[in-house]
Amino acid sequence: MKNFFILIIFLTYSLSSNAHMVHYNKFNKIEMEILRDGEVIGYNYYFFKKDGDKTTVTNQIKFTVKLFGATIFEIEGYGEEKYIKDKLISFNSKTLQNDKKKYVNLKFNEQLDKFDIRGSSYNGEATSNNVIGNWWNHKILQTDSQISPVSGSIKEQIVTFIGKEKIELYGKTYEVDHFKLISKDMSLPKDKRLNFDIWFYKKNSLILKVAYYRLGNWEYKVKKFE
Numbered sequence: 001m002k003n004f005f006i007l008i009i010f011l012t013y014s015l016s017s018n019a020h021m022v023h024y025n026k027f028n029k030i031e032m033e034i035l036r037d038g039e040v041i042g043y044n045y046y047f048f049k050k051d052g053d054k055t056t057v058t059n060q061i062k063f064t065v066k067l068f069g070a071t072i073f074e075i076e077g078y079g080e081e082k083y084i085k086d087k088l089i090s091f092n093s094k095t096l097q098n099d100k101k102k103y104v105n106l107k108f109n110e111q112l113d114k115f116d117i118r119g120s121s122y123n124g125e126a127t128s129n130n131v132i133g134n135w136w137n138h139k140i141l142q143t144d145s146q147i148s149p150v151s152g153s154i155k156e157q158i159v160t161f162i163g164k165e166k167i168e169l170y171g172k173t174y175e176v177d178h179f180k181l182i183s184k185d186m187s188l189p190k191d192k193r194l195n196f197d198i199w200f201y202k203k204n205s206l207i208l209k210v211a212y213y214r215l216g217n218w219e220y221k222v223k224k225f226e
Helices: 002-015 017-024
Strands: 029-036 039-051 054-067 070-084 087-097 100-109 114-119 123-127 145-147 154-169 172-183 195-201 206-213 217-225
Touching (some): 029 054, 154 195, 154 206, 154 217, 172 206
Antiparallel strands (some): 029 039, 029 217, 039 054, 087 100, 100 114, 114 123, 145 154, 154 172, 172 195, 195 206, 206 217
């Protein structure tokens, strides 16, 4: 019986995946705080611009990890996703990670129904069922692979529904769906492996919280949306 309900939930999310951009027409901005071990260390902002059937989503991210006053890890990046209706047609990003430049230049090849990717970690094609691995887009919970927004690498994944929960964020309580997202290949090195807990608020189609462990407990939390 439990497996039956999990299947129904999976089908519900899958059947609605073709209309996902409509869910974000009401947003102009989503602000996420980035925390490590309970301390705010940066931000991840998403901005939405609509023009008829075209939607442009820009992403700004910046955080700094310090140890005994010295910076040990730092990221600052900018990305831009362009959609026509529900179809991703291009994505470009530039990221500075500990003074190392990373990038992605992606275009949709309509004739082949594939993405052409030129990135700092991958050059080649990807199937059109991939999504960019940014936290604004709940379609990341409906696909079996994602494209790194930093380097362009393709990451196969498994998403499992854990259950319904209540979480509190910035003084408000939300009834959410809790998912686990992990790499399909768990033999990958830990620093290359996907291993996220994700809390999705179905009422407004937002991923409200993401948590994972990597040299500390990390959280991405939606602080504000408008």
